[in-house]
Amino acid sequence: MPRTNKKILGKNVKEEIWQSLFESLKKARNGSDFEKIMSRLLPDDERTMFEKRLLISRLLDQGVPIREIGRRMSVTRRTITFLRSGFKQRSSGKGR
Numbered sequence: 001m002p003r004t005n006k007k008i009l010g011k012n013v014k015e016e017i018w019q020s021l022f023e024s025l026k027k028a029r030n031g032s033d034f035e036k037i038m039s040r041l042l043p044d045d046e047r048t049m050f051e052k053r054l055l056i057s058r059l060l061d062q063g064v065p066i067r068e069i070g071r072r073m074s075v076t077r078r079t080i081t082f083l084r085s086g087f088k089q090r091s092s093g094k095g096r
Contacts, residue, residue: 056083 009017021041028034038047052073059069066080 053083056080060084 024037025034028037038050042050052075056069056073056075060083066077066084069075069080070077
């Protein structure tokens with residue numbers, strides 16, 4: 001995973017940039033438009049990581065075992081369990 005600057009953004013700045021992203025995504029009429037927006041925001045390697053995370057989420061929702069997801073996608077068990085716990089927290093209202 002790439003290293004990021006640890007500087008914390010202020011709450012107002014975060015809200016503003018998330019709102020800006022939301023407004024940009026609302027303009028997407030189809031998957032191709034969405035992909036173009038994401039291509040402008042993320043380099044190829046980060047976009048690939050994002051796509052893998054989305055697929056892991058889908059596979060977890062379908063009940064695919066962690067070991068099978070790891071085998072299919074060449075990701076570690078730790079990554080999958082991290083994402084699974086994050087999805088559980090968000091779905092139960094404990095996240096963000």
